Amino acid sequence: xxxxxxxxxxxxxxxxxxxxxxxxxxxxxxxxxxxxxxxxxxxxxxxxxxxxxxxxxxxxxxxxxxxxxxxxxxxxxxxxxxxxxxxxxxxxxxxxxxxxxxxxxxxxxxxxxxxxxxxxxxxxxxxxxxxxxxxxxxxxxxxxxxxxxxxxxxxxxxxxxxxxxxxxxxxxxxxxxxxxxxxxxxxxxxxxxxxxxxxxxxxxxxxxxxxxxxxxxxxxxxxxxxxxxxxxxxxxxxxxxxxxxxxxxxxxxxxxxxxxxxxxxxxxxxxxxxxxxxxxxxxxxxxxxxxxxxxxxxxxxxxxxxxxxxxxxxxxxxxxxxxxxxxxxxxxxxxxxxxxxxxxxxxxxxxxxxxxxxxxxxxxxxxxxxxxxxxxxxxxxxxxxxxxxxxxxxxxxxxxxxxxxxxxxxxxxxxxxxxxxxxxxxxxxxxxxxxxxxxxxxxxxxxxxxxxxxxx
Numbered sequence: 001x002x003x004x005x006x007x008x009x010x011x012x013x014x015x016x017x018x019x020x021x022x023x024x025x026x027x028x029x030x031x032x033x034x035x036x037x038x039x040x041x042x043x044x045x046x047x048x049x050x051x052x053x054x055x056x057x058x059x060x061x062x063x064x065x066x067x068x069x070x071x072x073x074x075x076x077x078x079x080x081x082x083x084x085x086x087x088x089x090x091x092x093x094x095x096x097x098x099x100x101x102x103x104x105x106x107x108x109x110x111x112x113x114x115x116x117x118x119x120x121x122x123x124x125x126x127x128x129x130x131x132x133x134x135x136x137x138x139x140x141x142x143x144x145x146x147x148x149x150x151x152x153x154x155x156x157x158x159x160x161x162x163x164x165x166x167x168x169x170x171x172x173x174x175x176x177x178x179x180x181x182x183x184x185x186x187x188x189x190x191x192x193x194x195x196x197x198x199x200x201x202x203x204x205x206x207x208x209x210x211x212x213x214x215x216x217x218x219x220x221x222x223x224x225x226x227x228x229x230x231x232x233x234x235x236x237x238x239x240x241x242x243x244x245x246x247x248x249x250x251x252x253x254x255x256x257x258x259x260x261x262x263x264x265x266x267x268x269x270x271x272x273x274x275x276x277x278x279x280x281x282x283x284x285x286x287x288x289x290x291x292x293x294x295x296x297x298x299x300x301x302x303x304x305x306x307x308x309x310x311x312x313x314x315x316x317x318x319x320x321x322x323x324x325x326x327x328x329x330x331x332x333x334x335x336x337x338x339x340x341x342x343x344x345x346x347x348x349x350x351x352x353x354x355x356x357x358x359x360x361x362x363x364x365x366x367x368x369x370x371x372x373x374x375x376x377x378x379x380x381x382x383x384x385x386x387x388x389x390x391x392x393x394x395x396x397x398x399x400x401x402x403x404x405x406x407x408x409x410x411x412x413x414x415x416x417x418x419x420x421x422x423x424x425x426x427x428x429x430x431x432x433x434x435x436x437x438x439x440x441x442x443x444x445x446x447x448x449x450x451x452x453x454x455x456x
Contacts, residue, residue, distance in 0.1 A: 003068055004163040006243045011168040013253065014175040016061075016240045017260040018321030020230045021178075023106055025265040026318050030272045031289045032225055036218045037209025038201040038273070042266070044219055048226035049258055052441055055434055056232045056396050057254040058426065059403045062418040064241025065250065066409075070332035071096075071235025074242075075402070078409050085408055088398045093333040095234035095391040096326050100353050102360040102383040103326070107319035108147030112137055113291065114312035120305050122295045130295045134288075138364035148361045152354045155320070155327045160346035163243065167328050171321060178264075178317040181310055186270040188307060189278075198277030202269050220448060227445055228388060229261055231322070233395030239329045252423025264318070271311070275301070290315070327353075373453075389449035397442045404435045411435070 006012045033041045067074035072093040075086035116122065116137075122130055137143065158170045189195060201209075210218060231237065241250065272294065279300045281293055298308035330353070334345040359367060363379035372382040402408035411431060419425045426434075 004243065005245070006168055006240070007164040008168075009244075009248065011164075011172060012240060012244050013256050013260065015168060015171045015325060016237060016253075016257045017264075018171050018175050019236050019240070019325030020257060020261040020322075021175075021264045021318055022103075022231070022322035023110075023315075023319055025229060025261065026268040026315055027290050029225060029229070029265040030269045032221055033202065033269055034273070034289070035213065036221045037206060037213045039203050039205040040210050041213075041218055041222050042203070042269070043205055044222035045226050046262065048223045049229070049262060051433075052223065052438070053226050053230045053232070054251065054254045054258050055430070055438055056227075056400060056442075057230050057237055057257065058251045058418055059399050059414065060232060060235065060237040061241035061250040061254060062403070062414055063399065063409070064235075064238035065244060065246070066413070066417040068242050070242065070329065070336045071238050072333040073336040074235075074238060078413075079402075080407070083407070085398070085402055088395065089235075091391065092233075092235040092395055093330070095387060095395065096236065096329050096333070097353065097356060098383055098391070099234065099236075099387050100323070100326055100330070101356045102380045103319070103323065104148045104151045104353070104357045105144065105360045105363075105380065107151045107316070107323055108144060108361065109137070109291070110312055110316040110319050111150065112143060112147050113295075114309060114316055117295070117298070117305060117308040117312050122299060122308070123305065125295070125299060127292070127296050130299075131288075131292045133295070134291045141362055141365040144361040144365070145358065148357050149354055151320070151323060152350060152357060155323045156331075156346045156350040156353075158324055159327050159331055160343050162342065163328075167324055171324055174317050174321055174324075178314055178321070181314045181317070182264065182267045182271065185307065185310055185314065186267050189271045189275045192274055192278035192301070194278040195274030198274035199270075201277065202273040223441070224445060224448070227396070227442070228392060229265065230258065231392075233392035233397075233399070234387075235395070236326055236329050239332050240325075242332075246420045248421040249423035249425055250418045250421075251426050255424055385453055389446075389453060393442055393446035393449060397439060397446065400434070400439050400442060404431075404439075 006015070029045075063074050063078065064071075067077040069077050070093075072089040075083075075089050079085045116133070122133060125133065158166050160166065161170075190199065244253075272289070275297050276293070279297050281297060294311065295308060298304035298311070301307055327349070330349055331342065331345045334340060334349060335342065338345070340348070359370075360378075360380050360383060363370065367379060370379055371377045372379065373385065403414040404411055415426045
C-alpha cells in the first residue's frame with residue numbers, strides 16, 4: 001500500500017503542534033509559572049525549548065521521514081543488521097497506549113466542565129463550593145466513564161475518516177478555532193480592572209521571585225516543562241514526519257511547531273494571570289488552578305458564564321488535538337504491524353483504548369482504594385509517572401543516541417535527512433552539543449524525575 005500523505009504543510013504544522021499543545025500548555029505551564037516566579041521561569045523555559053526541545057523534535061521528524069514508517073517499524077528500516085534498537089519501537093507504541101489510558105480521562109473532565117459552565121452550575125458558588133463541585137465530578141463514575149468513551153469514540157471516528165479527510169481536516173479547524181478563542185480570552189483578561197499586576201508578575205523577571213522559589217527549582221522546573229511540552233520520546237512526532245515530503249528542512253519545521261506550541265503556552269498565562277490578580281486570587285495553586293480557582297474567577301467576572309464556557313471549549317480543543325494525534329500514532333503502528341485497513345485498525349483500537357481507559361476513569365471513585373504509589377495516590381498518578389518519568393525521557397535518550405551514534409543511524413545520515421529542503425539547517429557546529437551535552441541533559445531529566453518521585 002502506498003503511504004498516505006498530509007495534504008499541506010499547514011496541516012503538518014497544525015497537527016504536529018496539536019500533538020504538542022495539550023493540557024501541559026494550558027494547565028501545567030501557567031501553574032508552574034505561578035509557583036516558580038512568573039517572568040523568570042518563562043525566560044528560562046524559552047531557553048531550554050531552543051536548546052533541548054527543538055533538537056530532539058528535529059530528530060523525531062527525521063527518523064519518521066527517512067523510514068516512512070510508524071515508530072514500531074522505523075528502526076527496522078534504518079538500523080544496521082543485527083542491531084537491537086528496534087526494541088524501543090515496541091516501548092514507543094506501548095507508551096502511546098499508556099498515555100491515552102489517562103489522558104482520555106482528563107480530556108473527559110474538560111468536556112464535563114464545559115457542560116457545567118454552560119449550564120451555570122458554578123454560578124454564585126464560593127471557593128469552597130467550586131472545590132466541592134470538582135470533588136463531586138470526580139466521584140461520579142457514570143459521568144466519568146461516559147465522558148471518556150465520548151472522547152475515545154470521537155477521536156477514532158475522526159481518524160478512521162482518513163489522514164487528510166479526517167485527521168487533517170478536523171485538526172485544522174480545531175486548532176484555528178483554539179487560537180481564535182485564546183486570543184479573545186486573553187484580550188478580555190488583560191482588559192479586566194487590576195490586570196496590570198498579573199501582567200507584571202507574569203512577564204517581568206524578578207530577583208525576588210528567584211529568591212523565593214529557589215534558582216535550582218526554577219531551572220529544573222523550566223527544563224522539565226520545555227522537554228515535556230513537545231511530547232518527545234514515544235514517537236508521537238515521528239509519525240507525522242513519515243507523512244510529509246522533502247521540500248522543507250526539518251529543524252525549520254521543528255522551530256515552527258515549537259513557536260506555535262509556545263504561543264499557546266504564553267497566551268494561556270495571559271488568560272490566567274491577569275484574571276487571577278484582578279480578583280485577588282493567587283496564581284500558584286497547582287493543578288487545582290484550572291478546576292477550582294478559575295471557575296471562582298469567572299463567578300466574579302461580568303458575563304462570567306460566557307467567558308468560562310469559552311475557556312473550557314479552548315481547554316477541550318487543546319486536549320482533543322493531542323488525543324487525535326496520538327490515536328493516529330496508535331492506528332499507524334497497528335496498521336504497520338498487521339496490514340489492517342485504517343477502518344479496521346480504528347475499530348479494534350477504539351475498543352482496546354476504551355477498555356484500557358476505564359481504570360483511570362474509575363480511579364477517583366469505585367477504584368479509589370487502589371493507591372499504587374502510596375497513600376492518597378491514584379491510578380492516574382502511576383500511569384503519568386510511567387509515561388512522564390520513564391518512557392518520555394528514556395525514549396528521547398534512545399532517539400538521540402540512535403541519531404548521533406555510528407552504531408545507530410549515525411550523524412551523517414541524520415543530518416542529510418534533516419537538512420533536505422528549504423529552511424533552517426542542522427549546522428556542523430551543533431554536532432558536539434548534540435553528541436555530548438544533549439544526552440547529558442536528557443539523562444539529568446530522567447534521573448531527576450525518578451529520584452524526585454521516590455524521595456516523596
